[in-house]
Amino acid sequence: MSRYSAWEILKNAVKGNRDWTPAWRRAEPKSAYDVIIIGGGGHGLSTAYYLAKVHGITNVAVVEKGYLGSGNVGRNTTIVRSNYRLTPNSRFYEKSMELWRELSHDLNYNVMFSPRGVLNLALTPGQMDTYAERGNQMRLMGVRSELLDRDQVARLNPGLDVSGSARFPIEGGLLQPDAGNARHDAVAWGYARAADQLGVDIIENCEVNGFLKEGGRITGVETTRGTIRAAKTGVAVAGNTGKVMKLAGIDNLPIESTVLQAFVSESIKPIIKNVVTFGAGHLYVSQSDKGGLVFGGNIDYYNSYAQRGNLPVWEEVISELLAMFPAFARVKLLRSWGGVMDMSMDGSPIITTGPIDGMYLNAGWCYGGFKATPASGWCFAHTIANDKASEYNETFTLERFKNGQSIDELGAGPTPWYH
Ligand SMILES: Cc1cc2nc3c(=O)[nH]c(=O)nc-3n(C[C@H](O)[C@H](O)[C@H](O)COP(=O)(O)OP(=O)(O)OC[C@H]3O[C@@H](n4cnc5c(N)ncnc54)[C@H](O)[C@@H]3O)c2cc1C
Numbered sequence: 332m333s334r335y336s337a338w339e340i341l342k343n344a345v346k347g348n349r350d351w352t353p354a355w356r357r358a359e360p361k362s363a364y365d366v367i368i369i370g371g372g373g374h375g376l377s378t379a380y381y382l383a384k385v386h387g388i389t390n391v392a393v394v395e396k397g398y399l400g401s402g403n404v405g406r407n408t409t410i411v412r413s414n415y416r417l418t419p420n421s422r423f424y425e426k427s428m429e430l431w432r433e434l435s436h437d438l439n440y441n442v443m444f445s446p447r448g449v450l451n452l453a454l455t456p457g458q459m460d461t462y463a464e465r466g467n468q469m470r471l472m473g474v475r476s477e478l479l480d481r482d483q484v485a486r487l488n489p490g491l492d493v494s495g496s497a498r499f500p501i502e503g504g505l506l507q508p509d510a511g512n513a514r515h516d517a518v519a520w521g522y523a524r525a526a527d528q529l530g531v532d533i534i535e536n537c538e539v540n541g542f543l544k545e546g547g548r549i550t551g552v553e554t555t556r557g558t559i560r561a562a563k564t565g566v567a568v569a570g571n572t573g574k575v576m577k578l579a580g581i582d583n584l585p586i587e588s589t590v591l592q593a594f595v596s597e598s599i600k601p602i603i604k605n606v607v608t609f610g611a612g613h614l615y616v617s618q619s620d621k622g623g624l625v626f627g628g629n630i631d632y633y634n635s636y637a638q639r640g641n642l643p644v645w646e647e648v649i650s651e652l653l654a655m656f657p658a659f660a661r662v663k664l665l666r667s668w669g670g671v672m673d674m675s676m677d678g679s680p681i682i683t684t685g686p687i688d689g690m691y692l693n694a695g696w697c698y699g700g701f702k703a704t705p706a707s708g709w710c711f712a713h714t715i716a717n718d719k720a721s722e723y724n725e726t727f728t729l730e731r732f733k734n735g736q737s738i739d740e741l742g743a744g745p746t747p748w749y750h
Pocket residue numbers: 369370371372373374375394395396397398400401402403404405406407408409410411537538539540567568569570571575591592593627668669670671672696697698699700701702703
């Protein structure tokens with residue numbers, strides 16, 4: 332396998348870029364592994380990487396039903412942030428930020444992490460109060476935050492309509508200056524390549540369609556490419572959690588699957604400096620390095636496993652975008668797509684042992700699972716290796732839903748649609 336370095340780039344440039352080798356092997360499934368991870372999305376791949384790197388467990392297979400990047404890891408709007416209010420979320424997502432900052436060096440792969448700032452717009456005085464509280468909470472947790480007035484917001488993003496006659500006049504905003512974006516598919520490829528180099532088998536086009544059970548314990552999986560046994564099996568299939576867990580006989584998880592859509596425009600000159608979110612509804616927009624406006628909003632409000640959505644959400648999202656940036660009405664929309672989200676009842680994730688012996692579960696990623704990718708893999712690897720949660724995921728259990736200890740960031744109650 333090629334190692335990437337300035338010397339390799341120079342050598343390949345003069346040789347017409349013909350000598351690059353594949354970034355990871357096309358591994359054939361072996362009959363048994365120490366650990367199988369189901370799902371070759373960001374979370375599955377990062378788990379395999381940290382199992383090998385941090386815990387020295389290299390006899391690991393990642394089994395993916397499609398190709399790497401075909402799930403949400405390659406479909407998201409790439410926002411990375413840790414602007415949370417509740418301590419468990421704040422600690423977990425700040426751990427993720429710590430890993431993001433070093434990720435390109437760690438993986439020797441440019442994931443294009445760009446801490447350009449995430450700005451949440453406030454459209455009412457009440458919302459300013461809420462943001463002041465959230466900003467203070469962030470600072471108490473050691474996360475930088477800045478409460479901005481309208482003039483400061485206008486100076487940051489000159490395209491915003493900050494006039495008093497705007498459809499939703501802007502009062503100010505809360506900025507997390509250290510948050511931003513990363514290139515989503517580079518994250519999948521970078522983790523895959525680094526895990527492969529440590530000995531992990533990445534097996535694409537291999538769908539899990541059953542579990543092996545002995546004496547109440549999971550001992551491996553049935554797949555479209557044969558039976559694979561393992562001492563430990565981790566499930567990290569995001570929007571397909573309900574379907575896959577049903578194969579193991581678990582049909583009552585506190586998760587619903589829904590579609591989330593995203594949009595990208597034609598490329599235009601740099602106009603938005605930060606990631607900007609709309610306070611009177613749900614919309615987030617940033618500009619990619621190629622110049623496209625990348626944006627999204629609410630989920631489509633029905634349960635589905637389809638990777639495509641419907642027109643009412645287009646209308647809602649685009650009208651919110653134009654309320655903030657009226658000039659974007661002249662920009663052409665290039666593409667839209669959808670991904671299947673695993674929305675938990677309190678909007679927070681699940682990274683735990685069980686719910687059956689020999690099995691480990693990573694799920695409940697809602698809108699924010701991309702930014703969680705490094706910490707999720709780090710915590711899931713810790714949990715699998717030690718049969719015990721780390722300090723960062725000890726509250727992300729399934730039991731919390733039984734015990735009434737939900738981690739409900741928005742205070743929206745047990746309704747996945749509102750998180
Ligand atoms: C449109 C959109 C925008 C988003 N924007 C953001 C954002 O800006 N910031 C953010 O933090 N988060 C965002 N998210 C959420 C984030 O992308 C997801 O929460 C996260 O990617 C989920 O984890 P993953 O990468 O492991 O999922 P996935 O990439 O979906 O990985 C799961 C994998 O499991 C595989 N699989 C499923 N069933 C089986 C089976 N039976 N056998 C084998 N393999 C199987 C799937 O094929 C898939 O590749 C967004 C999501 C969407 C859809």
